[in-house]
Amino acid sequence: MKKILPLLLAVLLSGALSAQTKQSKKTSKNSPNAAWVKNIPAEDVIKWRQHIHQNPELSFQEEQTSKYVEEVLKSLPNIEVIRPAKTSVIGVLKGGKAGKTVAFRADMDALPMQEETGLPISSKVNNVMHSCGHDAHTAMLLGTAATLSKMKDQINGTVYFIFQHAEETPPGGAIDIIKSGALKDVDAFFGMHVLPNFPAGHVGILPEGAASTAQDMFNLVIIGKGSHGSMPHLGIDPIVVGAAIVSALQSIVSRNVEPGEMTVVTIGRFQSGDAFNVIADRAELAASIRTTSEETRKLVEARTKEIIDNITKAYGATYKLDYIPTYPAIQNDAALNAQAQKSAAAILGKEQVFDAPMMTASEDFAYYKEIAPVSFVTLGIGEGAANHNPKFTVDESALQNGVKTQVQIILDYLNKR
Ligand SMILES: [Zn+2]
Ligand SMILES: [Zn+2]
Structure with missing residues (x-):
């Protein structure tokens, strides 16, 4: 993603944050699906994110990252691994019963810039940095795969976990994966992008229709x-x-x-x-x-x-x-968007879900609409520098809510009546 404008809402939202957190805990405790939350490997998600952050790779060169993702996926039960392109990976989880097929996408590439955060987990590679949060996207989707891999019997249908290469550099990696034919049976695509200057762990629902440019x-x-x-x-x-x-x-x-x-x-x-x-x-x-x-x-x-x-x-x-x-605009599907909003509210509490403004950035997630309807949502990661800034950081406390939301979206999509 290449440029972001929303800062104002963050200020409006942050004031009410502490009261909201209390309420949302209550809501998630009452959620009928919350039993699986204890299966989220929260520490692993942070460990995976930090490993990927320290070892960033540029678009189309994600060799070690894709290998790392493949190894984690292979360590999980019930997941089959596909390599649709040289540096991308898909995990496939078939549920206990037949049903629809849903895909969740994370991107894995970093940017050609020198990290200036000064943090102990800074990039070990000169002039390459995860300054768009794709390290967090990859780690969260691994967390989602790990959580759902233990719930095979509660899943009606199939889940594709897409770990995509080369979002940052046109023509982008999505095109390669689509061309491979690996996703031809997918009925719906979801994606999530981290956004600074929104409260950490809050989920932003982008507009229906054009959600990016x-x-x-x-x-x-x-x-x-x-x-x-x-x-x-x-x-x-x-x-x-x-x-x-x-x-x-x-x-x-x-x-x-x-x-x-x-x-x-x-x-x-x-x-x-x-x-x-x-x-x-x-x-x-x-x-x-x-x-x-x-x-x-x-x-x-x-x-x-x-x-x-x-x-x-x-x-x-x-x-x-x-x-x-280059990339078309993401055209969010109205029904999928409504479901994403409902799912996020069910597991986080509606106080932690907000209406996000359209992104002026561009994203190759837009291409998946060639196969099936799409919905792209955002995850707040706290106050800090913008995406693509050398001081960009991710508040890791947000990642747990990202995984929760992804799992809930997938379960709700496949198990709806
Ligand atoms: Zn970006
Ligand atoms: Zn991005």
Whole structure:
């Protein structure tokens, strides 16, 4: 996941936290399914998380991590292990009775950055860090698998525990796993992402429909004609062309997209020229584009291409454009979302469940919707630095609630009447 905005709600929620914790304990004690909570290997979950945190691996290189996950899964009863791609792992648990098939997904990759938390469990690898919490995701899903592996007789149907590689780097790992065919029988997908600045252990239900944004990008080279700075009539100035393009692109959000629909067009790079008195012969631009519907995504792409094509023509320049679509928006299913909310409230107490705002980040979890409906939820991990920050930390006390929620969601989905 690449960028997060929600901070305000955390402040609103944190004030009432202590009273809520008391109530939620009472609620979970009264839950008819709470007997399994004692089977959650809470200490192992923290141990697994710390091991993975100290030994991070970049996208598509999760060799030791996937091996570690495979070993833990193989140590559990009733779990069959599949390797759908080189560095991803799926654990399959078949319940005592026939029923639907549900999948829960965790991602396992880290980011190319130097950890600056100063904690004793810091990354042992230079310039590689779990700064998006995928170490916590992996450990929690192992905890969920361990808990459910002892409940075979209470499960109607099949559970897939997906440990996915390469979420952080497009084209992403989800595509590889989908292509492998290993998940073709899945009826529903759930996923969970940790979020700082929400109370540790609180579960955030993202909106129905677009829960994250689609992310596309482009690289553009404008080819003009170099000249002496005092003789502009003999050249074609790519900086002037680029400036006109940058200005015109702003009209897509303000004049083409329906007001109120979250859309972003950001030109993150504009480079040209070396000297004050020389007209350069080329300029390079790069942009990040975020949208929440496929319709708008296509509209923005079409308008971007028209603007670039026509403006360069008008100025007598030429161009090379590489427009790169990456992850689509997660489209949360209404029924699955409602169930996730009910399940989280049943096991944590409704005071520890909140409505989370849409994430402006992008996530390749979105691709699983090609197979079946999806629901993505968040888990608060306390106050701290944002995801992808070198000081990002996870309050490990949140992990127990993450596992509880995952187990309850899976049981409720398979055992509903
Ligand atoms: Zn991330
Ligand atoms: Zn992430």
